[in-house]
Every structure is written in C-alpha cells, then in structure tokens.
Amino acid sequence: MNDQTETYQYVSSANLPTKLGQFQIHxxxxxxxxxxxxxxSYGDWEVEDVVPIRIxxxxxxxDALFSTRCDCGAQLEKALQNIVEQGKGVLLYLRQEGRGIGLLNKIHAYKLQDEGMDTVEANEHLGFDADLRDYSICQLMLxxxxxxxxxxxxxxPKKSEALSKMGINVVERTPIDHGITDDNRHYIRTKTEKLGHHFSESLLKK
Structure with a gap:
C-alpha cells in the first residue's frame, strides 16, 4: 500500500453536532x-466491521444553495440520514467542485448547458475531461x-473501483437514487449514459 502521508496529512478532529445527530469532523x-x-464519522466500530460510507x-x-439542477445536495443529506439510521458510518467530503474543474469553470459549464450542451459536452468544450476527480486521499482518511x-x-462504479485499488474491501454497493427532479432528469440521464452511473430507469421516466 502506498504511503499516503507523503502527499496527504491528517490535521485534527472535533465534535460536530448537526440536526441529524452528533458527528465527528476530521x-x-x-x-x-x-x-x-x-x-x-458517526458511531463506533471495530476495525473488521463493515462500515457504511459515502464519498x-x-x-x-x-449542497449549500439548494440548486435542483443536480442531485448532490439531496444525496448528501440522504447519505447522512442513512448513516445515522444504521448507527455508524463515514462521509468523505472531497473539495473537488464540478467533477474537479472548480466552481467558476462549473458556472461556465452551466452557461453552456443553458445553451443546449449536456454536462459532458460542456466540460469537454471548456477543455476538460468529463470527470477529473481523484479519490486518492480516501485511503488515508479511511x-x-x-x-x-x-x-x-x-x-x-468508478468510486468502487478506486477504493478497491487502494486495498479497501467494498463489501456492497448500495444505490442512492435521491434528488431526481424535473430540473435535473436530463443531467442524470447523461451521467447514466455517458459516465456509467447506475440509476433506476423507472425513476428517470417519471
């Protein structure tokens, strides 16, 4: 296993009370x-336990401005709810806005989407790959x-593949089909057809 401490560093932890429950923030x-x-993180576990997580x-x-043109905020809240309901779990919150292109470039991409492009086409038009995210830090976090x-x-599925390559045992993948609206149905269909994400076809047809 690679020594992640050469690239990434753990800094500190503290209590984080939320409307959903008492978390720790790291x-x-x-x-x-x-x-x-x-x-x-929420709850306690032994090192060999299977722990629910979301990246x-x-x-x-x-997440913060309640936009319905994506499903991110709804999925974030649902994941935290699931963790509390299951009594333990971890949410890894990675600062890679817009699939890694940054906030202002994401706004440029939104403008192109308003003019008719899908999310993949917009990123590529701006000179980026469809998805630039890197999950390497997850190894040190976990x-x-x-x-x-x-x-x-x-x-x-790329998140499962990334964790497996790091030596993390993905015992199960559970879908998080949440936050689909009339505003983002085309966006989600693009993720399904061009990026290989798994969503229920019945939800996309509603």
Whole structure:
C-alpha cells in the first residue's frame, strides 16, 4: 500500500453536532496544493466491521444553495440520514467542485448547458475531461478512521473501483437514487449514459 502521508496529512478532529445527530469532523490536507478535505464519522466500530460510507464531492450550488439542477445536495443529506439510521458510518467530503474543474469553470459549464450542451459536452468544450476527480486521499482518511471494509453508497462504479485499488474491501454497493427532479432528469440521464452511473430507469421516466 502506498504511503499516503507523503502527499496527504491528517490535521485534527472535533465534535460536530448537526440536526441529524452528533458527528465527528476530521480534517485532512493535500500537502502540495493545500486543498482541504473533511470526513464526518458517526458511531463506533471495530476495525473488521463493515462500515457504511459515502464519498461526496463538494457541490456548492447543490449542497449549500439548494440548486435542483443536480442531485448532490439531496444525496448528501440522504447519505447522512442513512448513516445515522444504521448507527455508524463515514462521509468523505472531497473539495473537488464540478467533477474537479472548480466552481467558476462549473458556472461556465452551466452557461453552456443553458445553451443546449449536456454536462459532458460542456466540460469537454471548456477543455476538460468529463470527470477529473481523484479519490486518492480516501485511503488515508479511511485508514485514520480504522475503516477497512465498507458498504458504499453510490451510483458511480468508478468510486468502487478506486477504493478497491487502494486495498479497501467494498463489501456492497448500495444505490442512492435521491434528488431526481424535473430540473435535473436530463443531467442524470447523461451521467447514466455517458459516465456509467447506475440509476433506476423507472425513476428517470417519471
């Protein structure tokens, strides 16, 4: 297993009371870029337990501003609810806005989508790959939290593949079909058809 401490660093932890329950927040940093990431943990577990987790990439518009043109904010809240209901779990919150292109470039991409492009076409028109996200820091985050076996909440198979390559045992992938609206149905269909995400076809037809 690669030594992640050369690239990433654990910083500190603290209590984080929320409307859903009492979490712990754990801070991490990428040493080169100084980009900051956090993990939220809930409950207790033994190192061999299977722990529910979600890897969630930052989405200011969806997570904080309640935009319905994506499903991010709804999925974030649902994942935290699921963790509390199951009595334990971890949410890894990665600061890679717009699938890694950054907030202002995401706004440029939104403008192109308003003019008729889908999300993949817009990113590529701006000179980016469809998805630039990197999940490498998840290895250190999960090691710090003593998590080896996970039940992963995601519709994105690339997240399962990334964790498996890091030596994390993905025991189960559970879908998180949540937050589909009339405003984002085309966006979600694009994720399904062009990026390989798994969503229920019946939900997309509603």
């Amino acid at each position: 801070g991490f940093v990428e040493k080169t870029s100084q980009q900051e990431h956090v993990a939220l 969630h990439s930052e989405c200011l518009t969806g 090691e710090q939290l003593n998590v080896k076996n996970v039940k992963l909440m995601t519709n994105n």
